[in-house]
Amino acid sequence: MKKVAIIMGGYSSEYQISLKSGNVVYQFLDVSKYTGYRIHILREKWVYVDDNNQEFPIDKNDFSVTVNGEKITFDVVFNAIHGTPGEDGLMQAYFELLGIPQSSCDYYQAALTFNKRDLLSVLKPYGIKTATSYYLNLGDTIDQEAILNTVGLPCFVKPNKSGSSFGISKVKTKDELLFAIANAYKEDNEIIIESFLDGTEVSVGVINYKGTVTVLPITEIVSENDFFDYEAKYLGKSQEITPARISPEMTAKVSAVAKKAYEVLKMKGFSRSEFIIVDGEPHMLEMNTIPGLTTESLIPQQAREAGISLTDLFTNALELAMNN
Numbered sequence: 001m002k003k004v005a006i007i008m009g010g011y012s013s014e015y016q017i018s019l020k021s022g023n024v025v026y027q028f029l030d031v032s033k034y035t036g037y038r039i040h041i042l043r044e045k046w047v048y049v050d051d052n053n054q055e056f057p058i059d060k061n062d063f064s065v066t067v068n069g070e071k072i073t074f075d076v077v078f079n080a081i082h083g084t085p086g087e088d089g090l091m092q093a094y095f096e097l098l099g100i101p102q103s104s105c106d107y108y109q110a111a112l113t114f115n116k117r118d119l120l121s122v123l124k125p126y127g128i129k130t131a132t133s134y135y136l137n138l139g140d141t142i143d144q145e146a147i148l149n150t151v152g153l154p155c156f157v158k159p160n161k162s163g164s165s166f167g168i169s170k171v172k173t174k175d176e177l178l179f180a181i182a183n184a185y186k187e188d189n190e191i192i193i194e195s196f197l198d199g200t201e202v203s204v205g206v207i208n209y210k211g212t213v214t215v216l217p218i219t220e221i222v223s224e225n226d227f228f229d230y231e232a233k234y235l236g237k238s239q240e241i242t243p244a245r246i247s248p249e250m251t252a253k254v255s256a257v258a259k260k261a262y263e264v265l266k267m268k269g270f271s272r273s274e275f276i277i278v279d280g281e282p283h284m285l286e287m288n289t290i291p292g293l294t295t296e297s298l299i300p301q302q303a304r305e306a307g308i309s310l311t312d313l314f315t316n317a318l319e320l321a322m323n324n
Contacts, residue, residue, distance in 0.1 A: 001035050004318060005063070005074040007091065009040045012083030013166045013187065021293040022080040024300075028310040034318065037065070037074070041081060041091070048072075063098055076322050077102035078314065079269075080293055087290040088114040088161065101321040104269040105289050112265065113287045116160050117192050120284065126264050128257055129283045131194040131276075135160075136181065138189035144177055151195040157181055159188035170196075194285075199278035202244050204258040205291070205302045206271045207313075208320055213262060215255040216302035220244035240298060242305050246277070254282045261287065268324065269317060272299055 006029075008022025009015045022038060029036040038049045039058060046058035048065040056065050064073045077095055079102050085091050086104070089111035095102045104110065113119050120130045134150045136142065148155070157180035159167040167187035169180035184191045201223075205216035222239040244251070258273045261284065272291035275282040291299045295310070303313045 002033060002075040002318075002322070003072065004029065004034045004036050004076055004078055005039045006036055006078045006080060007039045007041050007086060008080045009042045010081040010083050010086050011041075011043050014082035015042070017292060017294075018080055018082045018086070018290075021082065021297070022078075024294050024310070025078050025080050025314055028314055030311050030315050033315065036078075037072070039065075041086065063095070063100060074100060076100070076318050078318060079104040079290060082288075082290050082292070084114075084161075087288070101324060103317040103321045105265075105267050105271075109265050109267055110289055113271075113289050114161050115190075116158065116286050117190070119287060123261055123264065123284065126260065128261060129281055131156075131197050131283055131285070133195070134193040136191040136193065138185055142178065142181060144174060147177065147193055148174060151193055154196040156194045156196065157184050158192050158194065159184045159186075160190035160192050161188045197276040197278050197283055199276045199283075200244075200246065201274070201276050202246070202254060202282075203240075203298050204254060204273050204275065205299045206258050206262040206267070206273070207299075207316070208268060209308070209316055211320075213259055214306075215259050216299070217242050217305040218244040218246070218251060218254060219298050219302060220246070240301060242298075242301050250277065250280070253280075257282050257284070268320070270299060 006022050006025050008018045010018050026036045026038050040047050040049055047055040048058060049055055056067050058065050064071055077100055079086050079091060081087060087110060089107035092104060092107035092110050096107060117135055132151055134147050154170055154172045157169045157171055167184045169183055171177050171180045181191060201221040203219045203221060207214055220241040224238060254275055261273060262271055270291055271287055271289055273287045274285040293300060300310055
């Protein structure tokens with residue numbers, strides 16, 4: 001039996017969602033092959049939490065835990081941390097140094113994809129279309145005229161490095177811009193301001209499944225709110241339609257772009273990319289490398305549509321990690 005450390009939590013606003021994802025991985029782990037250990041990675045502590053909610057501290061020197069006098073080390077790590085330090089490369093680099101295989105992409109790819117503006121800059125030369133954007137760093141002079149002349153109205157103000165739509169605002173008038181920027185700075189010291197793309201929003205999961213890069217069935221996002229925000233993602237304020245109501249030709253086109261991005265970046269593990277289709281062209285918004293894994297999340301929805309159970313999905317991720 002292989003010992004699997006399922007890391008969850010993290011240091012960002014997404015930690016509660018991550019705990020849900022990690023518990024789903026624990027619930028659906030193939031117990032004929034793996035023994036799962038829930039590891040909470042939090043700012044104040046790293047602990048193994050057993051089924052009685054008893055906590056045992058993790059030794060960060062070798063990522064081991066001692067339970068009732070027995071030292072436990074892990075064969076593989078399943079990374080279910082959304083945001084820092086699980087999605088931005090820090091945990092990936094740590095496990096690389098320790099020589100412990102883990103289920104997500106490598107540290108460079110994690111750091112790159114977590115930074116929206118760097119990711120889009122790298123992909124643009126490969127013909128992947130994006131929104132028009134304007135960048136700000138904390139402390140920069142805010143030239144409202146220059147911003148609006150570049151991106152127009154309405155526009156979106158986003159923290160450059162965050163997830164689950166924390167800190168994102170849709171700005172409809174000039175008067176709303178400064179408030180939106182201040183809101184985004186609560187999550188990150190870098191901001192990306194993007195032009196509004198009026199089209200069909202879709203989410204595309206790409207995984208390596210049994211050695212083959214595989215694009216999962218596409219999900220169409222229809223939000224009841226102004227955009228696919230936290231309420232739409234997690235509180236039922238949206239329709240998530242899988243497969244998306246787009247033509248076979250457009251399905252093939254979006255799938256090809258998502259797969260190209262995955263391969264260009266030399267990705268491993270899960271990715272979920274968000275696109276808006278405008279005038280027949282998919283425009284990438286971002287790529288998530290630790291997407292939500294609750295039973296209602298998009299990747300599990302797409303896997304079900306493809307005939308892949310959660311147990312198969314998680315087993316595949318662990319086997320690929322150990323084979324790599």
